[in-house]
Amino acid sequence: MIDIKLIRDETEKVRKAIRDKNIACDLDRLIAVDDRRRAIQQEADQLRQQSNELSNQIGLYKNPKGKWYQDALAKGTTADQLKAEGDKIQADSARIKQRIKELEEEEKTIADDFRALMLTVPQIPSAKTPIGKNDTQNVEVRRVGEPRAFDFEPKDHVQLGKDLNIIDIERGVKLAGTRNYLLRGAGTMLHQAVLRLAMDLIIERGFEPMTVPVVVRDEMMYGTGYFPGGEEQAYRCERDAKSLVGTAEVSLTAMYGDEILDEAQLPIRLAAVSTCFRREAGAAGKDTYGIYRIHYFEKVEQVVLCKADEAESEKHHHAIIANAEAVLQKLELPYRVMMVCTGDMGQGKVEMYDIETWMPSRKGYGETHSASRLGEFQARRLNLRYRGADKKTYFCHTLNNTVIASPRILIPILEQYQNADGSVTVPEALRPYMGGLSVIAAR
């Protein structure tokens, strides 16, 4: 959500953002609804003021315990006279109350419209963000490491996983349907090792390790911007009005919602490993092979809540990207950093980078990380604020990025580290987490 004042004052900028991001949002209607909303509020507030004044007067005439009433009696006014006067004012009051009631009814429907429309307004992308329709127009920022040249015919991760008996897709599908899998033995160890490596690195870099709920109230899904729009992508628990999160970002970002933090507490840097659940509705037929696009996975996520300051926010953005790159460098995996264009970045983002890791079987880079800077978009929805040194309240800026997501990251690891004999060398950085195991071989 962005500031309605900004929408009114800088309408053209917002209009451009809607176009560039290709988002369905009726600004003219929003502004018309807001006009009406303001008019109603003004009239209703005035009438409420009158009504409050009349009520206080009636109170004087009708409250025998009151001092004013006692004084009036002492001056010789009779109880009947007081009652008659009170009744007269009450009649006036009734007329005003009737009009207030009408206004309140309209206020309610207009407020609902207003809220619904506000939720569709996009965040304005940064000036640096390339304008484009979809991911083909994302811009490469840098490339690190060289894809390996094989002197034998390499297998893909599905074949490796099967031959080494560490990934069992068939039984995963038997248990839970398409896009499910089992990891076993060294596969599970590798998966856990990667998560531990990422967690240790992010803790070392000053992030607080967290354990957070993965089933959250719908409110948090709206607050972080996944709803409205992403309902089909989430597993929803209808009976409880809750949803399974697709990322720990939701819980980490929303945890301070409805609070006013102290500026001195900021930045707050949090990291959590959690299971992520995604329905992948609308992705039918896309990336169906292997464990690239699946219904559940584990992810270490980093979240930063900072001051409402563009420069500071940008600094943290670069830092969380560097954190993710550090993990890939430890794993010695080749990757590239992409700046995501307007059409691919999503409603709430100010700026967004994806990191794509080289995956031999795809003969290309596949997305493994996504780093977003959202300005106050989520904070407004979550009512997540802080008190500045000047004692005023501001909405925080929020950022998030993957540290590592597994088993997707196992695709490049298995494929890049495979040997001619069908075994897979364990990356140096993971060996301490695997009891020193250096090679995964068929048994």
Next chain:
RNA sequence: GGAGAGGUGGCUGAGUGGUUUAAAGCGGCGGUUUGCUAAACCGUUGUACGGAUUAAUACCCGUACCGGGGGUUCGAAUCCCCCCCUCUCCGCCA
């Protein structure tokens, strides 16, 4: 899942229908005093929206807010209904 007790400002806590703004204390902020600190004393105190006026998100005016939503009433923190949450006991359970 069953029974009961609760939810009041940054915090503690009073307040069961009406005397302008929710008592009081703590904390915070400002000040006086002071070699410095502390103590004492005085003053001050939230959020959101709107209006008026602006250099201003300062000052002023109004409205709403006592977990959330509805209702009763001329008038609700207070009475009624629904929901959420917390605590206690019981049951179940990793």
